[in-house]
Structure formats: C-alpha cells, structure tokens
Amino acid sequence: MDLRQLRTFRSVAELGSLSKAADRLRVAQPALSRQIKLLEHELRVELFTRNGRGMVLTSAGQLLLDRTAGLVRQIEQVRDDLQSAGGTPSGRVVLGLVPTVSRVLSARFARRVIETLPDISLLVVESYGGHLVEWIHRGEMDLAITYGPSVDLHLTVETLGREDIVAVGPPGSGLKERGEVNIGWIAEQKLVLPSHSHGLRTLIERAAARKNLQLQILMEADSFRVLTSIVEEGIGFTLLPPSAVRTEVAEGRLEAATIAKPSITRELILASPADRPASVATTTISALIRSEIESIAAEGLWNIRMDN
Template structure:
C-alpha cells in the first residue's frame, strides 16, 4: 500500500463514487479505478461493492477505512510540513469543536486563518466532546475545543476560559422576569439534559447532588439543536451558556437566568499527548488562544 492508493481509497469511500473522488482529487477516473484495483489485488479482497449508484464499502473496506484514518492524515501533514519548512505552514488542519463553542469561535477562526495562514486548508468538525477526544486520539483530527477538565491520559490540554451556565427555558413560564435562580427553586421542575456520561449531565448531576435537590429529567437530548428545540417547546428547561442562545433570547423564543451559586464549565484546547501536532496545527492553536483571550 502506498499513500496515493490510500488517499484514493479514502476519497472514494467518503464520497461514494469514483466521479466525485475524481473531482475532489483532480485525477482522471481510470487512474483512480486502477489504484483501487491494485489495492484490492494486494489485499486479496474486494474493498467496494460496485452498483449503478456508486460504490459501497465491504466489511474489509470498512476495516481499512477505520485503521487508516489518522495514518493518512498524518502522512499528508508531514509532507506539507517538509515542503513548508522554509516558509509558511501549509496543509490541512482538522479542528473539532463542541456545538456551543463552534457557533461563537468558527467565523473568527476561519477569517484569521485565511488572512494569516494562506497555505492552510481548514476543516471544522462539530460534535460532542467524547467523540472529539476519541477522534483526536486516533489521529483523525488535529485539535479539539472541548469542555474540561479532560482526564484522558492520551491528550494534553490548554485551559482557554470558563463558561457560566444559565438556566434556559421557553417564555411564558415561571422563569419569566427572573434574573437568577437557585438549585432549590428547581426542585421538581422538569429538565432537558444530555444522557450520561456527557460532561454537561455529569456536571449538573453533581451540582444537584451536592445541593441535595432531586433531579427530574423529562427528556434526554444528545445533540445541541434538539436540546434547544425541546427547551423552546416548553417541555423542560436546560443549562447552556448565555452566548449559545443569545439570538434566540433576543427574538423572544427563549428566556434565561443565572444560577446561584454559579455553575462554571471549563473550555480547553485538546492536543495529542505525544507531541504529534504539526506546524500548521500549532499555528492554528495559537490563533484559537488569541481569539479566546480577546473574547
């Protein structure tokens, strides 16, 4: 197996067809098809099932895709680092962000990378922290902005800031007109939270346990948008940073109140533990820290 074959294999697997992979890689379809055949011949097994609508991975193909994800990305970035060692960083940098942070950070980050790092191709991935740290450990992404503290021994973290959580609910209810609430006032009130072991769920459960207040979870929602939409429906309240829902509050679709005593959640920048980051990812990490400091 060589890097060209693996890049072709991954492009076809991710896009589902030779034609789309050809457009992405800017290589003629016959050349891509030959590389796939050579790879299948070397591995002595089909990697794709061909049909009229495209190409679907076989079981063997799914194994190869999973095993080579971080490897191919690291080899490509190593090549970019060598080519750029006498100039500006280059190559592809994949950054994972938790949803509540991504909406605030992404636009500024993209703008500055375009201005300051013209040789860097940026890809943003949004997911919950547990997925991002797993992908970072496997080498599928380069950096991750997640909620901490992160205890994963395979990662390093840099503290960025702390978020203060607010109680968020639909207007027209008991929260209207309140600037602050205590956990005692939430006893018996229905809540909308992610399922365990999501970091927000763990934080809320710990706070309620320490306050000796029973926790009533009406609905579990494991992604940001459903969490917000269920809160907007009036089924229950949830906990989020104010900035994450500020526009919805301005439009009168949600109301929020601070929690007393404050519930704080740390935001950290997670990096590979074994110093595998490349010059481009280090430069992007510096920009992320600059933006957060300014905020």
C-alpha cells in the same frame, strides 16, 4: 500498498463515491477505480460494496480505514511541514468543536483563517465531546475544543478558560424576572438535556448529585438546534452557556437565569494528540484560536474567564 492508494481509499470511504473522490483529489475517475482494484487485489479482500447509490465500506474496508487513517495524516503533515519550512504555514488542519462553542466561534474563526492563513486548509467538524476525543485518538483529527476535566483523556490539553452555565427556558417562563435560580429549583423542572455522550450532561448531573437531587429528564436531544427549539416550544427547560443562546435571549425567543452558588462551571480545553508532534499548520491554528477567543471575550460576546 502505497500512500497514493491509501489516500484514494480514504477519500472514497469518506465520500462514498468515486466521482466525488475524483473531484477532491483532482484525478480522473478511471485512475481512482484502478487504484482501488489494485489495493483490493494486493490485500485479497473486497474493501467496498458497490451499488447504485455509491460505494460502502465492507468490514475489511472499515478495518483498513481505522488502522491507516492516523498514519496517512501523519505522513501528510510531514509533507506540509517541509513545505512550510522557512515560509508561510501551509497544510490541512482538522478542528473539532462542541456545538455550543461552534455557535460562537466557528464563523468568525473561519473568516480569520481565510484572511490571515490562506495556505492552510481548515476542516471544521462539529460534534459532541466524546466523539471528538475518539477521533483525535484515531488520528483523524488534529485539534478539538471540548469540555474538561482533562483527566483520563490521555491527550495533550490546554485550558482555554471557564464559563458558567445558566438555566434556559421558553418565553414567559419567568426566568427573566427571577434572574437567578438554584439547583433545587432546577431539579423540580422538566428538563431537556443532551445524552450522556455530552460533557455538559455530566456537569449537570454531578451538580445535582452533590445536593442528593434527582433530575427530571423529560427528553434528550443530541442536536443543539433541536434542543433549543424544544425549549422554545415550552416543553421544558435546559442548561447551557449564555454565549450559546445570546441571540435567542436578546430576541425574546428564550429566557435565561444565572445559577446561584455553587454555580455550574465548565472548563474549556484545547486538546491534541499526545503521541505525535503538532504540525506547523496545527501549531499556527492553535495560536489563532487563543487569539480569537480573547478577542470575542474582550468584545463581551463570550462570558468566558480566560486562563493566564
């Protein structure tokens, strides 16, 4: 079992297809197929179920992927660091973003990486905080911007800033005229919120619990676009950072109001693995993230209070 076989195995597992993996690795498909068969022969187990739609991991294949993903990433990062020594940072960086941050940051940040760091290959993954933390622990992700608090995450974390959460409702809901609502008013409304895997849900429920209030959750939506579409249809209200709905509010498709003190505030953190050093490419991307967030905040496009 060597690194080449493991890289081939991981690519096929991720893409579910030999042909797609061959395109990614720039290796002939028969050669990849041979590597997979040799690996299966050595381990004496079938790693994939082959069918007309592609290749699906068996239980043994899933176990191998879980146990080796972090190891392969670490070896790749050693290679990248050696190539970066004394020159331009290079290598692959996997960055996770929670949806509300992705909405504000992803496109601008991707452009900046392409323009200033052409030798770094950036993979941006959007998901909820719990998933991002799990992928970092498994060694499949290098960095993630997610919600605090950072206690019990067992990761290396840096606070990027804090932002207040606002109440969001459909056009004609009266939020624009109100300008401000309190947690008691929120508890009386039918709410559309993310599920418990989302850090924002935890923040909202804790705010209600401090006032001994019970929230009326009409529906859950684990897609940012689905959630805002449901609210826009007039089905219920939600709570989000204002930066995430800036465009919809400006266009009159949604209305928003601040929350009276005690406000609901989220901490934004940059998380990375605690059990291995960051690569040169990852460190460079981390610095660029901080710089880009500062620029967006300075332009008034993100109401985030930066930590100094």
